[in-house]
Amino acid sequence: DYRFQLHDAGSFWYHPHTSSAAQLGRGLVGPLIVEEREPSGFRHERTLNLKSWHVDKQGAFTEFSVPREAARGGTPGVLSTVNGTHAPTLDLPAGQVVRLRLLNLDNTLTYRLNLPDSEARIYALDGHPIAPMPLGKEYWLGPGMRIDLALKVPEAGTELSLRNGPLRLATLRSVAHDDVAGDWPPALPANPVAEPDLQRAETLRFNFEWAGTLSTDAAQGGAYTFWQINGEAWDINDKTCADRPIATLKKDGHYVFELRNLSQYQHPIHLHGMTFKVISSNRRQIEPWFTDTYLLGKNETARIALVADNPGVWMFHCHVIDHMETGLMAAIEVV
Structure with a gap:
């Protein structure tokens, strides 16, 4: 039994620290979402777990850590997935602002996240709120890192491409929705983190x-x-x-x-x-x-x-x- 207090709201994750390369490589990872104490203003949200797998063409696991690669950038997987599926199509409600919680659960890979032709703002990084800002051209999300985006979903029938650099990770498909179009929620409330005093640090x-x-x-x-x-x-x-x-x-x-x-x-x-x-x-x-x-x-x-x-x-x-x-x-x- 793990007993602990939840001081901070945000997007977190869990994994073992024993035989980590093999255990994470085999999928013993997952999101741990701590919701805000009061309603966040988001009526819709999706959690997207990003992971590439060390598998061969028959689906068998390959080496999770190769010495030659470990001495460099790390041993990459070859099969990219979002929530365990390669290049899925995900339906989102048209006209709504959806909170997308993206978690990099990969052993090695840094994702150059981008959403071309979209209206997307960053609301939190690694579990902690920031003043909302545009996603911009791309955001580099390293292993273990998380980003909370607000995406204004376009009109029904539109498709957006969630990408890692030029590579498509998932298709975000806008589907008709009866609710009135949503607007950008306010900034998320700050977590109770002590402010460091740089003058005496x-x-x-x-x-x-x-x-x-x-x-x-x-x-x-x-x-x-x-x-x-x-x-x-x-x-x-x-x-x-x-x-x-x-x-x-x-x-x-x-x-x-x-x-x-x-x-x-x-x-x-x-x-x-x-x-x-x-x-x-x-x-x-x-x-x-x-x-x-x-x-x-x-x-x-x-x-x-x-x-x-x-x-x-x-x-x-x-x-x-x-x-x-x-x-x-x-x-x-x-x-």
Whole structure:
């Protein structure tokens, strides 16, 4: 039995952290939706789970993590699905504003989400509301990340294409609906997240980089070590990792994490147990927002800030699963 309080409304998900590549790869993942305490203003919503599968042409599972790929961008699947179906057609009510909760439940793949010729606005990122803004040309949704869109469904008979870059993920088909046309709902209410004080925050630096060696004791049952944080490749199978946190934070202390990607591959950096605020990047303009995962681009340095208000030992890792399982994982302690 898992017993916990729900402080934050939003789109979340669940999965195991044991033999993650195989268990997530076989489908042991799913959405965990926490509804707002008061009505959100959306009368219609759909949850869309994005996942590509490691299967061959006969439908049998292939390797979930290939060393050659794990040392690079991660081992990709080959069969894209939305809610378990390849390229489905989804009916939406014409004239209505529909909340689309899109969750990236993939082991590896970052989706370049786009909805050409549509009216779509972003209402929340990774479970936390933002001031509504246009979706724009595309949004990069890394593994473990979520986005809540409001889509104004066009007139009946129209079809929209939900895409990953140029590739069609699903067809959104507008069907006749009797209700009066809907309008854009107000912004979603903010979650109760503590605001970090940058003036008194302590800065900690974390380097995410290739381990610089292909040596491994995997033949003897150990783990490959392709990736490292601050010079150490962390073995997810070593239970003493929790006893050797990469950082120890004071409860209710204010911190800035400087995240430095010293590689040519993206890393969706995820922190368990706490929410952080993205405040700056050397690669793009940042409008600060709260999240639990940040897609760190190649050679990017980003700064995030948080209040360490949740005591315990928490995982801090890349959500490309075979990056995590080959070194890009550590523990952070709050005391």
